[in-house]
Amino acid sequence: MSRDLSRLLRPRSIAVLGSGWAKNVVEQCRKMGFDGPVWPVHPTRDEIGGAPCFRSLADLPAPPDATFIGVNRHATLDVVRELAAMGAGGATCFASGWEEAGEAGLQAGLVASAGDMPILGPNCYGVINYLDGALLWPDQHGGRRVERGVALLSQSSNIVINLTMQARALPVAYVACLGNAAQVGLAELAGALLSDERVTALGMYVEGIDDAPAFAALAEAARAAGKGIVCVKSGKTELSRTAAASHTASLAGGGAASSAFLRACGVAEVNTLTELVETLKIFHVHGPQIGTRLCSLSCSGGEAGLVADLAAPYGIDFPPPSDAQRHRLGEILGPIVAIANPLDYHTFIWGDGPRTTDVFATMLAGYDAGIFIIDPPRPDRCDPSSFEPALQAIVAAGQATGKPAFPVSSLPENFDEALAEGMMAKGVVPLMGLETALGAIRAAQTPAGAPGWRPWTARAEAGEARLLPEGEAKAKLAAAGVAVPKGVSALTLAALEPLVGNIAAPFALKGMGFAHKTEAGAVRLGLSSLTGQAEMPGATGYLAEEMVTGAVGEVLLGLRRDPVYGMTLTLGMGGVTAELLADTVTLVAPVTEAEVEAALRRLRLWPLLDGYRGRRKADVGAIVQAAVRLQGLMAAEPAIREIEINPLMVREEGAVAVDAVIWEETP
Template sequence: MTMRSLERLLRPASIAVIGGGTWCENVVRECRKAGFVGALWPVHPNRPEIGGCPAWSALDDLPSAPDAVFVGVNRHATVDVVGALNRLGAGGAVCFASGFREASRELGDGADLQETLVRAAGDMPLLGPNCYGFLNALDGAALWPDQHGLTPVSRGVAIVSQSSNIALNLTMQARGLPLAYVLTVGNQAQTGLSAIAGALLDDDRVTAIGLHIEGLDDLSAFEAFAREARCRGKPVVALKVGRSEAARTAAISHTAALAGSAAGSDALFERLGIARVNSLPALLETLKLLHVSGPLAGADIVSMSCSGGEASLIADTAHGRRVAFPPLDAGQKEALAGALGPKVALANPLDYHTYIWGDVPAMSRCFSAMMQGPANLGIVILDIPRMDRCDPGAWLKVIDAVECARTTSGKPMAILSTLPEAMPETVAADLMSRGIVPLCGLDTAITAIEAAALLSKPVSSAHIRSPGPVDAPRLRSEQEAKAILGEHGLKIPASHAAASPQEAARMAQELGFPVVLKGTGLAHKSEAGAVALNLNSAFEVTAAALALPAPAFLVEEMVTGTLAELLIGIVPDPAHGYVLTLAAGGVLTELLQDSCSLILPVDATDIRRALAGLKIGRVLAGYRGSAPCDLEAIVAAVLAVQDIVLTAPVAEIEINPLLCGADFAVAADALLIMGEY
């Protein structure tokens, strides 16, 4: 069924409010307070007015089908009202009532009632149930049953949240961020986060979109939204919480431990060009930066302050992060010396001292000189004194100098307070009106810069492959798994199965020494003590076999000349796609925690970039004079593993270790869970 457009619901010319409780009265009051100029129609069979607005006795009495409706009645009555609205041709409805699928454990009919609600809605857009609804501060529409902190704006960011309470809290921010929309999705019974966020792209007044996500509604729909947002130049930043079912249940391999929900969602967002943050303050700070300046071309910054302590603080905060302070060039130093005199040490971050404090022309020359270099963003650290107790006049002159430097350089500039309390909301709003980013808190500012720089990176045009069901999956033996790997082009050691120690010795002689002996039927052979390496005679093989905790064996050629060990693993994550994990391999994989995750499909360039980002990447490239590994062989191995997953019913696959040498990449061990092949 094709759903009607969300245009009428989100940008209504008429609003109906169904019900007579406090919640409904608040919707009427908030719409009036926000300056809604359209028709406002409370509906109640017995009350003459609601919230000071004349009430209509029935839906059928309304002058026309309303564009947006807040349904504030009990859960059973909600179903009947939604059905009537659908027949009437309403633009859409917000279902406030709870007691649907979210309460299935407590209420036995919750899931069934939600399905009935969706059928009643038909093709009419439905938000919720179990949600607060939305606020549109651009047009004064407040289908919202509680207080909120929004004020009318002409342009701003939009926030879509799966939690009504978090959305409510975000409306109370005092950081100067103009909020154009705040929307909640509740149970997403019919209309999910992806469709709602996608509808916001049609409003040119929306500058950026923030998402609070507990779980994605539909992977393909979310991908479509993300690609459309990027096409339209609307940056998206997400705060993802929770752990997926895949992360909770997958436990058989190292890959599952490394590629949990956070790794999968991080990889998905990076794949789609969405910035991820991990806190509400970081979400707000990133949205501020994106609202004023948009994505940054990079994460090179210059920092200026009149305190050596502040210069040290930002340098320490940024240490180990994905930002850089480019050194000053000769031209910058000459210009700075002219503005600051001979007593100031010239560096980035810069402590410009107090010699020019209060001198707007001199500060302007100083800040402009710093912006002459390659920096993508200029930061001036400034904590405004308490305006109720102090005179901030001299501090406000710094803002004038920053504005001059921003105009002169044509580059984005921010004023950063080390404490959120030292950036009054009135000052933040003034900065935004001048095109200056007001940032609060050193750590969250660095996070915002990292996020804004990430959004300028190119993204893959290949569509994400959603995992499908795997019927009757079973763990394949190592020998069977390696045979399948070999069919797809992966290099594997020569090997023979053996049912007894004596047979293992004979097989070893046929292969030639040295050999490796493994006990079969175990997922983690090393942990179980079921691997014997570098055996050089039939006697050693027999003795080792007798000592291994296994009834059967696999005898393999011993691969020599190994320079590094890697792990390649793929697990299907229904929420995020197939998650590919590349990591330092061997028995210390989980201890080293040197890994990265990508979403399939990947190409050779993606793989090379990911390997270079690992700590072990320096070993692969040749560390301290050692020979480099055969990178092309490693890339071919990863692509071979991907090929298996994309062409066969694989539930999980792991190569650990992939033995990497100067001219080879060989799968020494393999774990494969798959259906019939």
């Protein structure tokens, strides 16, 4: 359901219920210069925060556009019901002690009381609108009025309060919290914030995504409007509750699925709040994506080496200048300066504004964006005036080329807020702290998601699941078009012995009933007969298969239903060391063949599949086809919870699923 949140987010009148916290709301609105009426409502007090009180909601001169409800959780239900009946625009519910405190059913009662009226929370701080000076906010904050800026949306009130205290020149238009999100969810509130044309980008601190398809639609709409989204996703170190069941569950658990989902949506993901702020600054000025060809300029060889070293873990490299650039830069800088990227332009031109501008613009013109390492001296102890020509040259180079020009300070404190605000006003984004800057630039390069992409609809697990016998599992794979070894099976070794003559030696003997056969000692390889083979304790049956020869590499393919994102596909280097290597990439379904191949190329050990140092090349197409066919199998059979092939033995031509695990819901 899409509700109209405009009155709640951009109110012309505000009602406030409660006492202590309500007083803060009244005072914050006055301090921020809200030009509409603020109506405290209290049954016994004459004034709150200097504003006269109304005895009840019924005494208000008109239905309020927005209401801050600072009363206890049980009284909140009655207040919400009355506000909805009188046609109020929406409310934020501050009280805690709902589902998170074991009050079953109370939160559902709140939603029922609200009806069609939007509510934020409960257990929610509320909203700050710095554009119009309207606050439903019971605490201090560090923001101020702006004409345009980014929106900050958080599932943690404390974290977003901390973000308002930033001194990095980020203009903030809105701050909003979700609390328990009993009614208005993440995508709905985010969309309402982005719908304000004065909002340039959205930053999010997310603990959980409640509606993945709606979030994907939001991200696509934001890109279409020229607005970037950057996200810090918490909880990435949590292990999946089914981690013990398979390699896939362990490797795709935690943050792998959420990161894959955000990447598919085209949402930039960062790990730290400082990277969040710096990425938002880039989006605010330059829009949702910058190019990947970067140059770096500094007046020190040490800085040039440092930026190159620090950029490598972010996957950022610096392509060399063109011949034309080399020629022109050589003319300006002289024969002593080695023309390269990163460029150490020395200090021969220091203080010469026109020559510095020429160097900066000439270099920047050949790239998508440029990093200009510059640490202005602290103004309280030093004279920073000698740095002004270089700072002006950065601005001029950006304006002349139309390319993002980023002044980057090595240490965050070396670029003070006033100087940063002046640069931002000129369309230049100063980035504070070299490592943070590199992380923000990499995040700002996140490509858009595929048009129309939506994850599969997630569904709750229904009942228990059973591990299919491997023979049955492989029959499903074969029917889906995935190659499997020729094999025979039986309940006992004695029953299996006369059947092994139907397969070619050497063969592998496996005990059934184990999710991890190797760890259970249920795999014996290279056998030519079953003579002398002992029973395997705990085995529910036996499978003998022809051993696969001529393999170039071993790959893991794992698909599992995800309770949030629908289905994930994990690809990686396989075998018994799969989790030890942890060289995997996770995607969120649906995926295309091109996306699967691109994911394989992101593996650290991809060169081993691609003919590293004269090795034979693996049939990558066969891996891709197997992954896509398994995706089709999951789509066709909703009862399947998880499929894992580990390993898929890949030859120069073709690939064979040597080991297969399928978990299926029991009827």
